Amino acid sequence: MEVTTGLTWLQEKLLQNYFGGKKFSLLYKASVHGFSGVELFRKCCQEAPTMSVIYSRDYVMGVYAQKSYDEIDKCSIILFVLQDTNISKCEMSLQTAWKSGIIWSCQGKLSINLETKDVKMASNIIETLGLPKNDPISIQEYEVFRCEDLLDKRKIQGITMDRESLLSTMRTYKPYGDLVPQVRILLLGPIGAGKSSFFNSVKSVFRGHVTCQALVGSDTSGISKKYRTYSIKDERDGNFLPFILCDTLGLGEKEEGLYTEDVVCILKGHISDRYQFDSMKPITSGHQNYIGYPLVKDRIHCVAFVFDANSVERLSPEIVVKIKSIRREVIKCGIVHVALLTHVDSMNLITKGDLIETDRCVPIKLKREAVQRKFGFALSDILVVSNYTSEWELDPVKDVLILSALRQMVWAADDFLEDLPPKERGRCIWWCRSLRVSTTTSWLLPACIYGIPGSSLSLYVLLPCD
Amino acid sequence: MNMTTRLTWNDEKRLRKLFGNVSLSLLYKSSVHGSGVTDMVQHCSHQGSTITMIYLHHVIIGVFMLGNYPRLWERFEEPHYSFFFPFRSKDNITEMHTFPLNMAPQATDNQLTYYLSAEKVFCLCPHNKTLYLHENVIKSLGLFQRRAPDRYEYLECEVFRVEGVKANLSYMKRIMNVTQHRNRLLEELRAYKLYADWVSKVHILLLGPVGSGKSSFFNSVKSVFHGRVTRQAIVGSDITSITEQYRTYSVKDGISGKSLPFMLCDSMGLDETEGEGLCVDDIPPILKGSIPDRYQFNPHKPITPQHSDFIAFPSLKDGIHCVAYVLDINSINNLSSKMVAKFKQIHKEVLNCGMAHVVLLTKVKNYNEVLQDNFLNMKQSMTSQSQVRNVNNMLGIPIHNILMVENYASEFELDPVKDILILSALKQMLRAADDFLEDVPLEETGNLVPFCPS
The missing domain is CATH 3.40.50.300 (P-loop containing nucleotide triphosphate hydrolases)
Incomplete structure (x- = not known):
């Protein structure tokens, strides 16, 4: 199975621009590497910042974190949702992360469980992100990218x-x-x-x-x-x-x-x-x-x-x-x-x-x-x-x-x-700067004048008129 | 902690081009993720095709792995293909030395090893940062001319995933041979000697609908x-033909400046409506060589012997020797009946003169798949395409004379696969x-002495 992102070029471009001209390198793809926290951790440890993308049925949501998966503990993350071409976001601070398959959990406001493939969010967050209420979010695919500056x-x-x-x-x-x-x-x-x-x-x-x-x-x-x-x-x-x-x-x-x-x-x-x-x-x-x-x-x-x-x-x-x-x-x-x-x-x-x-x-x-x-x-x-x-x-x-x-x-x-x-090449004149020949007086055209470098000699070559 | 590759930006671009304009994602870097085999394997296993770059002091050794990176102690059941290649900063992109292998590497706790019939050929030992290469590998990669040690200390090791191509065995074979094959073809054509030595240049006429x-x-x-995209013949698209003159172009070799043994004769495009495009009656004089370079076509009136530019007694060596019918492959299945009729009429004329003829199909989007892996013949799947069979039926031209190319019309950089198709087409035309x-009967070649008025 191929390890390529499921984002369209437009989605990828929008996210790249949204996070300030970033380039994404795909490190982990759940459908290939397994819906397992251990495997995710293996592929993505010591990588920062990262963007984790969750594919749900009708939209794409994700988490942008400045710190790497193995360091995340009390840091702030950005939760975002991409619907059509609109991105809505919600910043929150993380309390605990990484508990055998549960990737993010923030004081009950957010929990993303990779192994059971479900996402739970507090209602006020759902509202901020503009998501439909009472609609369970299931993880169909989960990808993690490393983010680098496009121009380093x-x-x-x-x-x-x-x-x-x-x-x-x-x-x-x-x-x-x-x-x-x-x-x-x-x-x-x-x-x-x-x-x-x-x-x-x-x-x-x-x-x-x-x-x-x-x-x-x-x-x-x-x-x-x-x-x-x-x-x-x-x-x-x-x-x-x-x-x-x-x-x-x-x-x-x-x-x-x-x-x-x-x-x-x-x-x-x-x-x-x-x-x-x-x-x-x-x-x-x-x-x-x-x-x-x-x-x-x-x-x-x-x-x-x-x-x-x-x-x-x-x-x-x-x-x-x-x-x-x-x-x-x-x-x-x-x-x-x-x-x-x-x-x-x-x-x-x-x-x-x-x-x-x-x-x-x-x-x-x-x-x-x-x-x-x-x-x-x-x-x-x-x-x-x-x-x-x-x-x-x-x-x-x-x-x-x-x-x-x-x-x-x-x-x-x-x-x-x-x-x-x-026949038109005959109308080329080697234009020597020391040798001023004005075009209006060049009645003996076409001719070639070759300036010989380092000497004051010039060679005139007359060419037959066309 | 800085996850950027050690390659310079230009080297990275070169590497991507070498592998057929792929994208590269850095998965592992020893100085960041730890240099052990465990660290390496944990980041790289099951990521698809990869390139491992091992940075020695003066050269980089690359390993392309078509299949997945192994996990620790993992053994692969299915065949696994890789090749080694050297990569230098100032290397010319036109040649790549490779050493292919069809065995999977083995990852153990402290080394990553390739075996060839029980003999170690490549071994990466991260604990003391050394790389072992078998002398056969060193020889075929063209490394270290002097007596070479078999162990090299390396500075760093990086692994990239290769993205954006259909990575299969056929892809790998192409990547390994494409530059060599392109250069060989180029040399062959530069040195092409015509069998008939009384002709200095083969004249190839390009005929086809507007915009083909x-x-x-x-x-x-x-x-x-020339090694760069040129635009001497003005191209573009419009309702009517952009080319309105008859042009005979000779091509000079970009390096030696020598003239090549062929001339390409470009005509105005054919149009299905009367009074537009090239006149069919202009074709016989073109074939005989009666029409000079830069003759301005008149769609309404064909040239007559009375025309001031008409060459009355052209010799056979000034005439056309090979006609290439140029057709857009995407339009063949819906060519209008008028156009087909026109083509048949022209083809009859060409057959009358007994002239060589080929079909050149352009705008082949999947041009990467036209040739077999060794680039010598067309793939069966391409020759059985409906477009090819249609042309074959329409004009009765044998399939081996139906050639396919993708012109340089969209990019600024040359592509070796396109080059090979273009050169192969040219070679077939010359043949x-x-x-x-x-x-040509002997008595006619006898008439080739320059015409002298009696």
């Missing part, structure tokens, strides 16, 4: 190590085939989804403290009115990090917000930094921010559709249609895209401890599946993060989520660059 | 060779193509 020192250490290795891989990352110096990641999404916050969070992780360069707000009309391309300078050597995050105006319903035409121009690299979006019309080729002949490095290499995990299912049909049509455009341009769910930390049922292993967390899994159904993204393209919005200090758990998402995005950009048709 | 996972299969293949190429 050992895990924090492991996560901090993960963060360091992710940070260094991101710092030393080189775009595929050195086709571009930096990959461009475009953040698209509804107003208030957390696009600018994501940039701020990424920057904060690399800076080592919380920064807030991009103005963030939850104003309904979208705070970012300008198209911004953000490069991040690495604190250590002053070089720019190998990626650029491009922040846009949020997508709104109907008239307000970003035009699809503008998005296409951005994707192809026609729009330069700080372009002021015009709410009346999309950009035209005569505009001073319009780049006529964009190079591969000016183009978008990966698109991230950003959604607030809490409101993504309630997005209006208009927005959904708009996003789907933009996604079609993105696919038409051959650009790889991912979806980014922000604010997962404030999702229902989620505690900080869940963020260390998001792929094992059922509510997050369900959310990703819901987004897949609604928009048709592949599940592996749906990433989750928790942005820095109200914190003063960095948190390694959030950092790892942010960096992992970023790594998936640069990998996606790599996949795009690898997929580039050979 | 054609592009995902390419991504999955690439992911296996089928090789058979086809071998069968």
Whole structure:
């Protein structure tokens, strides 16, 4: 017989959250190990704190004790009842425990007898717990769990190590085939989804403290009115990090917000930094921010559709249609895209401890599946993060989520660059910082300029026009 | 008193992954519960499958026990299986040395012992904190190259219960062999040499309904060779096909960067309504190699020889050598008659060309159970499934050419069992193509000299 808990994931999650982000390890299960006090004592001695769960016909009740079974004597315990999704509790102090099969007994107020499988409670306790009166409680199953913190020192250490290795891989990352110096990641999404916050969070992780360069707000009309391309300078050597995050105006319903035409121009690299979006019309080729002949490095290499995990299912049909049509455009341009769910930390049922292993967390899994159904993204393209919005200090758990998402995005950009048709690779220019070549004067394009490190020589290679 | 394991968080995650994404519950820790055999056995007996980790100075010796932990002096009537494995902090997850045993250990007052035909092979003596290992065990675990002592002092001993898998003998055999088998397959495919040496790359065409996972299969293949989940082919689901171009993808090996001897040709999805999805009339030119990479399909109008991109005289080596019909296994029993008719029509075309063909069933949820324990063949229970028989009847494709995979579409981490299925499918396709190429009459191979205008 298998030793697995009879609690559903939801029941387990509710109890985990109720007792302050705990992880449960099942130690004893009566139907397997026998309804015997001796056996229970053997399996659970020297374990604390513990949670003992009693399965009755219609509900689950239990006892949470700070001290271990062999020490319990004059300590306080928490008696709880879980009905549907409601937990009611009653704290009491214990007088005697552990008397040949009787597990708990508190001055006649409570007695739980494992061997005769029955529970007796004083009427006032029954009332506090909201249980039906005059209904005998029988024990159908009895389980004991050890409770540990979901997030302990050992895990924090492991996560901090993960963060360091992710940070260094991101710092030393080189775009595929050195086709571009930096990959461009475009953040698209509804107003208030957390696009600018994501940039701020990424920057904060690399800076080592919380920064807030991009103005963030939850104003309904979208705070970012300008198209911004953000490069991040690495604190250590002053070089720019190998990626650029491009922040846009949020997508709104109907008239307000970003035009699809503008998005296409951005994707192809026609729009330069700080372009002021015009709410009346999309950009035209005569505009001073319009780049006529964009190079591969000016183009978008990966698109991230950003959604607030809490409101993504309630997005209006208009927005959904708009996003789907933009996604079609993105696919038409051959650009790889991912979806980014922000604010997962404030999702229902989620505690900080869940963020260390998001792929094992059922509510997050369900959310990703819901987004897949609604928009048709592949599940592996749906990433989750928790942005820095109200914190003063960095948190390694959030950092790892942010960096992992970023790594998936640069990998996606790599996949795009690898997929580039050979004739377009000619439009890649090796952008040497010492060698300023402005795009408007590069009439001899396409050409490759190779800067030779350590010398002032440059190699110009002219490629046949396509 | 601190009941946390000595393993680091990353090692714990690695261990869980090694055993097939299981959950681990710490049941016993010698420094907390007391180091005697009695203490150990009292916490661990009858808890299901367990892993015992014994921490030596430089390495951890693990013991996986499929059956229950014994009580003191308990003798098991039924067979009992275990294996030993070494676990190092910096070990690569891709290889696991094991030493299997089919005898239950014996727990006495002061030691826990494994015997193999009356000879002691493993003995844990908690009273002086030593571990005895037979030299054969040391050798097969690849431990201690130099002259090894047979007794090791250990620091601590922990026992975990393994949860979240169907723990049976077949599971244990898989866990022991899965990484080795995956690596062997990968090596085999990296070094794959085509029988017909006049073809440098086998062209495999993926054909199937919208959303059946054609592009995902390419991504999955690439992911296996790159060691991370990749997404070069854009995937997703929508009412109409996400793929609208004809793409021929070659895959490079992630380590050596060498090009692999096959190309996966991804087409637009088939749709049962006319004027949607891939045109059936586009298929013959694809098979012959007349359609170039990145050709934009037009669902209403098939390509004509007048089209500027049309390749008029393709050679046999540019054409398709193997067709893989990609189908979602969950949708087979309710394929519409229109779709079936379309498939039959296409299959006729493929048969006309005498081309190799296989069926690739995707989205196999119980993919863990597709292959036999030695990963060489499909299980009887899978081949007798109604979906497989349906495909077999519908297109008359022999069962050994009906392949099953689960694409990488939902997770970020690679899974060796999925890898094996993907690689095995690929291997079968290459073999089928090789058979086809071998069968090509000599005079046709003669025509393969690059076409030169007279």
